[in-house]
Amino acid sequence: MSIYDTLNEQQKDAVLHTEGPVLILAGAGSGKTRVLTHRIAYLIEEKGVNPWNIMAITFTNKAAGEMRERVDKLVGFGSESIWVSTFHSSCVRILRRYIDRLGYDTNFVIYDADDQKSVMKDVCKRLCVDTKTYKEKALLSAISRAKDELIGPEQFELDHRGDMNGERIATIYKEYQKVLKHNNAVDFDDLICLTVELFKNNPDVLESYQDRLRYIMVDEYQDTNTAQFMLVSLLASKYKNLCVVGDDDQSIYKFRGANIANILNFEHVFPGAYTVKLEQNYRSTKNILKVANSVIKNNQSRKEKSLWTNNPEGEPIKLRQFTTGYEEADYVVRNIEKRVSTGEFHYKDCAILYRTNAQSRMFEEKLLMASIPYRIIGGVNFYARKEIKDLLAYLKTVDNARDDLAVRRIINVPKRGIGATTLTRVQEYAGEHGISFYEALKGASGIPSLGRSYMKVEPFVNFIQVLKSKAEHVSVKELLEEIIEETGYMRELRAEATDEALSRLENIDELISKVAAYEESTENPTLSGFLADVALVADIDSMDDSDDHVTLMTLHSAKGLEFPNVYMAGMEDGVFPSYMTVSSEDPTDLEEERRLCYVGITRAMRQLTMTCARQRMARGEIQYNRMSRFIKEIPEEYLSIGQPAKPKTELNQPTKRKLAFQDAKNAFKSKALDPKQFKVEKAGSLDYGVGDTVKHIKFGVGIVESITDGGRDFEVTVNFDKCGVKKMFAGFAKLKKI
Numbered sequence: 001m002s003i004y005d006t007l008n009e010q011q012k013d014a015v016l017h018t019e020g021p022v023l024i025l026a027g028a029g030s031g032k033t034r035v036l037t038h039r040i041a042y043l044i045e046e047k048g049v050n051p052w053n054i055m056a057i058t059f060t061n062k063a064a065g066e067m068r069e070r071v072d073k074l075v076g077f078g079s080e081s082i083w084v085s086t087f088h089s090s091c092v093r094i095l096r097r098y099i100d101r102l103g104y105d106t107n108f109v110i111y112d113a114d115d116q117k118s119v120m121k122d123v124c125k126r127l128c129v130d131t132k133t134y135k136e137k138a139l140l141s142a143i144s145r146a147k148d149e150l151i152g153p154e155q156f157e158l159d160h161r162g163d164m165n166g167e168r169i170a171t172i173y174k175e176y177q178k179v180l181k182h183n184n185a186v187d188f189d190d191l192i193c194l195t196v197e198l199f200k201n202n203p204d205v206l207e208s209y210q211d212r213l214r215y216i217m218v219d220e221y222q223d224t225n226t227a228q229f230m231l232v233s234l235l236a237s238k239y240k241n242l243c244v245v246g247d248d249d250q251s252i253y254k255f256r257g258a259n260i261a262n263i264l265n266f267e268h269v270f271p272g273a274y275t276v277k278l279e280q281n282y283r284s285t286k287n288i289l290k291v292a293n294s295v296i297k298n299n300q301s302r303k304e305k306s307l308w309t310n311n312p313e314g315e316p317i318k319l320r321q322f323t324t325g326y327e328e329a330d331y332v333v334r335n336i337e338k339r340v341s342t343g344e345f346h347y348k349d350c351a352i353l354y355r356t357n358a359q360s361r362m363f364e365e366k367l368l369m370a371s372i373p374y375r376i377i378g379g380v381n382f383y384a385r386k387e388i389k390d391l392l393a394y395l396k397t398v399d400n401a402r403d404d405l406a407v408r409r410i411i412n413v414p415k416r417g418i419g420a421t422t423l424t425r426v427q428e429y430a431g432e433h434g435i436s437f438y439e440a441l442k443g444a445s446g447i448p449s450l451g452r453s454y455m456k457v458e459p460f461v462n463f464i465q466v467l468k469s470k471a472e473h474v475s476v477k478e479l480l481e482e483i484i485e486e487t488g489y490m491r492e493l494r495a496e497a498t499d500e501a502l503s504r505l506e507n508i509d510e511l512i513s514k515v516a517a518y519e520e521s522t523e524n525p526t527l528s529g530f531l532a533d534v535a536l537v538a539d540i541d542s543m544d545d546s547d548d549h550v551t552l553m554t555l556h557s558a559k560g561l562e563f564p565n566v567y568m569a570g571m572e573d574g575v576f577p578s579y580m581t582v583s584s585e586d587p588t589d590l591e592e593e594r595r596l597c598y599v600g601i602t603r604a605m606r607q608l609t610m611t612c613a614r615q616r617m618a619r620g621e622i623q624y625n626r627m628s629r630f631i632k633e634i635p636e637e638y639l640s641i642g643q644p645a646k647p648k649t650e651l652n653q654p655t656k657r658k659l660a661f662q663d664a665k666n667a668f669k670s671k672a673l674d675p676k677q678f679k680v681e682k683a684g685s686l687d688y689g690v691g692d693t694v695k696h697i698k699f700g701v702g703i704v705e706s707i708t709d710g711g712r713d714f715e716v717t718v719n720f721d722k723c724g725v726k727k728m729f730a731g732f733a734k735l736k737k738i
């Protein structure tokens with residue numbers, strides 16, 4: 001039996017149709033990506049095409065990696081010379097060779113968001129732009145939108161003639177490009193634009209790539225923007241062997257310039273394109289598919305599709321509403337634990353999907369507490385995020401300024417103009433006198449080598465000293481809010497108003513909520529107590545590298561992937577659909593959000609669980625949320641609406657409320673929850689005691705200072721030679737007595 005026998009008729013049709021433009025428009029899970037990989041195999045094996053002549057483009061690195069894996073499996077020998085890549089890395093590769101034709105040097109650097117911002121700051125200063133009216137990030141984002149549409153500075157100027165605001169931006173845009181070029185640097189959007197420019201101005205270069213990349217395939221085509229479409233069109237214009245696959249129902253990047261018109265344009269740019277529809281879904285159970293269809297059919301602007309499956313009916317979709325986000329996270333993690341322990345699923349079969357990155361925090365904590373390996377795709381673990389590390393470093397400095405690393409981390413956050421030389425000198429002085437870095441800063445005026453630069457240091461020290469004295473009589477939450485206010489941290493991010501800034505703001509809100517929850521649930525909350533609590537979860541990064549881990553990610557990053565067991569969390573109006581879309585005047589915003597919901601549902605193969613909470617902390621305040629309107633679009637007969645497990649003891653109202661805010665550790669300590677519900681046993685007895693020397697895999701050697709019974713597990717405090725005192729759970733610290 002050949003690999004092509006596993007394809008249905010329409011899929012086969014698409015695979016065999018190798019010459020000329022092909023457009024495959026089909027619903028989720030219908031085998032679009034599979035058709036692409038089989039098409040590659042077919043081209044090589046049956047058509048004798050050289051792997052070198054084949055290009056496959058996708059959106060994310062993760063998707064490119066998976067595509068590469070699937071192709072390797074099918075094709076075997078020679079597959080490494082197939083060009084499988086994302087748009088951006090394809091362009092880097094091309095520009096590294098030919099960018100000198102555009103007056104750049106081939107060793108150009110690629111600027112990230114921070115670099116872009118500092119260039120923009122300079123540009124604004126030089127052009128005397130009032131950055132109160134024209135925010136740097138807003139300017140950058142206007143430029144980025146223009147680049148998505150392949151509009152260069154000159155064109156931009158022409159387009160905005162007579163519009164003062166537009167003309168001003170055009171001048172800034174011009175200057176910004178000039179600086180970048182002068183620095184031999186490009187930004188992310190330039191990668192695509194410059195490659196297009198290169199091809200347009202250098203027919204010989206274009207032709208060499210056309211001759212090489214004779215068969216081009218693009219996955220997730222619905223999310224390409226104008227610039228990307230132009231790039232592929234140019235490459236394919238000689239041989240016209242371009243096959244694009246996509247699903248208009250899964251278009252979720254309008255905010256990044258993705259253009260649904262590209263789908264319609266395709267037949268315009270490539271007349272006579274062969275169109276294939278795939279209608280059979282192979283991924284999901286009938287129930288999951290029915291739910292997906294019942295949601296997406298509420299979108300007005302879409303092409304009607306009939307997606308069906310031969311797969312079994314499957315279990316109904318589970319819907320669980322909880323009082324708080326803590327209970328929600330607890331349920332999801334316990335459910336995963338239960339289903340893995342019965343052998344129904346492996347960890348790697350399970351995915352937790354949410355709308356924004358900040359939502360990962362509670363799940364991460366619960367997973368850590370339950371010793372379940374997890375990984376976050378397309379994001380960083382909550383406590384490893386820059387803004388969280390910065391703010392925690394402030395808190396640590398205020399609490400105990402002996403943590404040099406923390407002090408050094410924030411001394412120039414926000415920028416205080418304290419130079420590297422000054423820092424080195426302070427460090428040297430501290431070393432010579434055997435005092436901490438902060439102690440040395442405090443006495444900066446007495447450090448001879450500093451000269452007058454000690455004056456730069458003074459405001460920082462004063463600020464910390466004020467915070468220290470405040471810390472004596474305000475709550476941790478108030479202290480944190482004060483730091484955020486005084487450093488201007490949130491203000492700056494709000495002014496940036498980019499997606500990234502928004503996500504950082506959400507993370508900060510989440511940290512405030514964490515503090516508030518800590519203070520609610522602890523008898524004598526203190527700053528040190530809070531930091532120790534955080535250290536329990538923050539210091540332990542995903543425990544091992546096993547491939548068998550739960551996957552956490554945003555709905556956006558889940559595109560194209562599939563998992564047997566999916567949890568969609570935070571299904572609440574104001575969370576998903578997001579607050580911005582709920583309050584938006586533009587109905588197409590809600591439609592985009594609904595497509596995102598469709599993407600989420602259709603990731604599930606066998607089991608889908610949707611969860612929500614009635615009340616959720618936002619910025620440390622309780623917010624009451626209604627169940628997501630998307631859930632209400634699902635006919636009740638497709639849902640199994642279960643009652644979340646109630647704590648065994650009936651609680652009176654205030655305790656109940658309090659319990660809601662407790663984290664796993666504390667919830668366990670309280671008598672209200674049955675310890676047997678937690679599978680992880682506490683380390684039976686420890687083979688080390690106070691005073692013993694132990695070794696930790698990451699922190700090295702240290703001496704045990706104390707051991708307390710944390711109920712669920714022993715909490716061990718160890719003073720490590722290299723990194724100081726750490727508190728950890730014995731169960732997964734896996735300390736070895738030496």
Ligand SMILES: Nc1ncnc2c1ncn2[C@@H]1O[C@H](COP(=O)(O)OP(=O)(O)OP(=O)(O)O)[C@@H](O)[C@H]1O
Binds near residue numbers: 250
């Ligand atoms: N003809 C087939 N026989 C058996 N399994 C199939 C067939 N076609 C597709 N599948 C399986 O169905 C699942 C979905 O396929 P694939 O990921 O290619 O769908 P897709 O259309 O790209 O989905 P998405 O829109 O989410 O990107 C995969 O597990 C794939 O192996």
Ligand SMILES: [Mg+2]
Binds near residue numbers: 560
């Ligand atoms: Mg796909």
